[in-house]
Amino acid sequence: MAIIVDDKSRVLVQGITGGAGKFHTKNMIEYGTNIVGGVTPGKGGQEVEGVPVYDTVHGCVMGENPDVSVVFVPARFAADAVMECLDEGLKRIILVPERIPIHDMLEVRHKAGKAGATVVGGNSPGVVSPGKANVGIMPPIAFSEGRVGTVARSGAITYYLADTLTHSGYGETTCVGLGGDPILGSNFEDILRLFDNDPETEAMVMAGEIGGLYEEIASQHMSEIKKPVIAFIAGLYAPPGKRMGHAGAIVEKGMGTAESKVKALSDAGVPIAKKFSDIPKLLEERIGKA
Amino acid sequence: MAIIVDDKSRVLVQGITGGAGKFHTKNMIEYGTNIVGGVTPGKGGQEVEGVPVYDTVHGCVMGENPDVSVVFVPARFAADAVMECLDEGLKRIILVPERIPIHDMLEVRHKAGKAGATVVGGNSPGVVSPGKANVGIMPPIAFSEGRVGTVARSGAITYYLADTLTHSGYGETTCVGLGGDPILGSNFEDILRLFDNDPETEAMVMAGEIGGLYEEIASQHMSEIKKPVIAFIAGLYAPPGKRMGHAGAIVEKGMGTAESKVKALSDAGVPIAKKFSDIPKLLEERIGKA
């Protein structure tokens, strides 16, 4: 098992005929990911890397019955791409484009919430279930099959987490790139819940960073998560960012700093790894040696 | 018992300081209706007929705990008036203003549906539960306590139905003015279901008329209604109305005429009263003598 994607996943690539879409479709297929179809409006009937292209998600659903979509369209079309999937009943959508308009993402969250769907990203590097499926843009080199699930806001940190888990021998069940955009499709706790229900995952590492409130929000849901969670927060030494108006400050009251995140998670009982090399040590205390 | 309003109803009057609001508040109180408060923005603190006026529905809910609202504001503010009630948890709202914008009413239906609220009107003459409460603009003269519930699109026909039932000795549990506007807050079947669950109501009379599709829609729900229903359709001899574009015709395919309504309801097993005087005869066959 794994979460979001596995060897049974039937993956649709939205924006498959674009440069990034083509390039990563090739890589994903090489990894063994089951890419069943692509969508680019107006290019229906073509093929990319042997994968049939459709004009609409509806067409692809009729023809290929996908259950996961990975989105490579430009940011301004990303919200539409998600909603098209939601209308066709897809429940797992991974958004690679970055800098998606924030009001669009509010709408995406609203609609995905009603549909009970998991939207990962924007600015997600993708989701990798090592040995099963690689959906997104992550290089497979760092990943190995194993026991720990990871979820990180940044792509590079996702690699380093996998690198650390692979080298220490724990390996990964699934690595989820939550995404770097300001308004994301999923929160940490949404992904942690999926791991909690995945029989193969024994513990989770979540990696946050300064800015945003995702780590603070996650800390409020930690009592719902049964398996051990370890947190890593980037930006402990980052220069203080700029403040944005009173309205934000009134609502957020000093949250968003690395300190606030570390405190919120610590208070919720989550151990903090200060360096990547702390992670295997903390895991060993919780789920035994690798 | 009765439906929508009874002697325990705590009624709020929106637009209470306007001419119609004042006039009918007086009449409603005279009937014995329990009017607990009024709302007119900017006039909070005043009194109308001894009823305290609030600036907002929220204020009135805090102060007087109403459970029904009757709306006398101008049509252009009617949708807002309903939504203000829905936000404050009121579940029964009666819309007297006529010619409410149709797109507004689509929004009202959407929001009321989510809230599980009953919105009657626009262009409703109100709801009367004889001997208990009179909420709206109907003269009490025609009504008497009894066994039959009525629901009619037109105010005048509501009076004539009550007149008929009163004179024939059946009397009424509640008389609902569904409203004359094109897009209404409730359908016939919504009201019939309420009567079906009201222990005092033994049978229902629904009065429709040419135009709109409410009678056709009701005919599709008749199997859900357990108590006897008698229908009266006005407009059997009306000149044919004008058609409106292809789009409507494609969707509606010839519905909306008196013939279509009579046929739909007859096919659903509902007996049709051609004249008011047919109603007591049809009732006698179903629920015995008056």
Added chain:
Amino acid sequence: MRLYEYEAKEIFENAKIPVPPRKVARSAEEAKTAAEEIGFPVAIKAQVLVGGRGKAGGIEFADSPEETEEITNRLLGLRIKDTPVHSVLVEKKVEVEKELYIGVTIDRFEFKPIVIVSSEGGVDIEKVAEEEPDKIHKLHIDVNDKLRSYQGRLLASSAGLQGKMISKVGGILQRLYGVFKKYDAKIAEINPLIVSGESVYAADAKLILDDDSLFRHPELKEKGISMRHDVSELTEREKLAQAEGIPYLDLDGNIGMFPGGAGFGIASIDLVKQLGGEPANFMDSGGGPTPERIAKMLDLLVDNPNVVTIFGARFGGISRCDDFAKGVMIFLEAKGTKKPMIMRMTGNKWKEGMEILENAKKERPELFEKIEVFGIDTPIEEVAKRAVEVAREEAGG
């Protein structure tokens, strides 16, 4: 309120829906100049607010200035369904490769906006809907949502479009939906939408707005689009009533219908018909008419030579029977009694109304010679029967 084709096309064009080059003309001379500017061949289309224009010969094509003048003169002399033609639209003739139908309206079953697309556009779209329903593609839109581009593309693709046409027509659907919402429309329709090579054009344009939302659209006035009543098919008396804001229709009979209370107008016709009478009109007083309005309603009836008897009924609700009686008196004092009036009053202030008429009768009995007024104790069907009886006597006599 229905807009003229040229008004709807201006709104569509502002919303970036492609419309062929065109110009309104009110004379053959204007049409010729317009056609020369646009370039031949041109379509010349009668501008009326009724349907069936094509079948009535209201659309023709011209290849030359002479032909343009000739056709325009013919069209400006035409009456379509009794509607005179005051202007024509001179429009570049577009090569037709494919005709689609696209429309947005309110689905009155589902209480949601609905978008409709068909690959078979043209005048016979309703026949297509009837005979080949699978050629009609529909999509409901939630009332708070806009039509998203993928929804437009899905509809366009369902209608058999391919390649770039999918996004092109999809975009037009989005914008048509935008117009529908922005202007509080009841219908926004393009039939046909013409595919011509790489281009798409709205060859016709129908936009019907919700009269009750016009207060939200002062911008229409700025566009020169003013509130109009659909006067096309009205009789002189109907126009008179409309000018007073009274819903009124002439019928073929001889009983002047003077009902009270919105909604009872229709039922009273059924009642008289079922009792063997023939109503001369439909009328709706609206809620709470003033005495002046009551008097005007009576004027309309008494001035109608077909009317031999007036049947009146007032069930006072929001309206008051004393106002009703006052209105009757205004009328009687101004016009006297010429035709019998059989009336019933009940409901709000009915006793006061009766009193007003009884007192007036004592003062001026001559005005009441042909008037019978009943109260709550006489059922409405009895009163109607009496009216039918009197009418029969009057007509016979």
Added chain:
Amino acid sequence: MRLYEYEAKEIFENAKIPVPPRKVARSAEEAKTAAEEIGFPVAIKAQVLVGGRGKAGGIEFADSPEETEEITNRLLGLRIKDTPVHSVLVEKKVEVEKELYIGVTIDRFEFKPIVIVSSEGGVDIEKVAEEEPDKIHKLHIDVNDKLRSYQGRLLASSAGLQGKMISKVGGILQRLYGVFKKYDAKIAEINPLIVSGESVYAADAKLILDDDSLFRHPELKEKGISMRHDVSELTEREKLAQAEGIPYLDLDGNIGMFPGGAGFGIASIDLVKQLGGEPANFMDSGGGPTPERIAKMLDLLVDNPNVVTIFGARFGGISRCDDFAKGVMIFLEAKGTKKPMIMRMTGNKWKEGMEILENAKKERPELFEKIEVFGIDTPIEEVAKRAVEVAREEAGG
């Protein structure tokens, strides 16, 4: 993107939010003319894109032309938080009866727009929020909804307004929310909103837009509002980086940070700090940088006199290590090696990247004297340790 007060006020005014009469001035002369047109007394307000203007002396009042000139000259010479003042807003001084705060932003806990109103407006609104939270009234709006008039009234009434002010301020809230949605804003704020007799005025105006949505707003350009980077507090090198579109911040240390992959920039600073090193900068390569961009990133570091050693790391994902290596070569060939570079490469095409550098080293070993490159087998923390060590040696030597 934050707008200047005068830009925001123009947008607010177009949305029918009342704003006092005012004019932008770029010199004392212009300010004087403006003040005379508007009428005394006037407020003169420095136009800058940073907060805390009031406390920094950026707002003054003038009663005469002379005072206007004098104050304007002083303000135009001011630097507020290191930002020069290029213009002032001359504005009619409004009698203050009551100061409110109103604002709309996105609640990042609930992922919904939130409207905030306080009866205690003015500069200390955050203190009010902290100390008297019950004076702050909030309302979430569903993402597909507009702010309805009753919601505006409810907020206004909660804030203690009475009578006609309820609908007046409620209406302003509706329109402020409309601006927030229409312009894809992150924040739309009026602090203070001044109640003055029967009137209400937006005395200040803050509008911060979502940079990622600006493509939807070509109308801003038509208003003369162009994309600006917030250059107020930037160092020269930061400005240079911004011009190249590279997220970059100067820090106090001596290790030039050359991280790869969006997001690792921040983590690499923590890493170096925890190992006892001092980063000289923050930098973010963005996803998939070209070799040219890589070279420009290195330029920024090597040109910084504080930098004694460069620490580079590339985990190829969407980016490719061969591109990274190519970028390093472009830089080396143009600028040579002056400062030690300790780097790690792994991920997408890391072997190809290593090969490029090894081949280059064979050809031009002199360029590689101070360069150490590690691959996948050396953990990142080891490489960082080595960089900290080298930097210490360099700084000491």
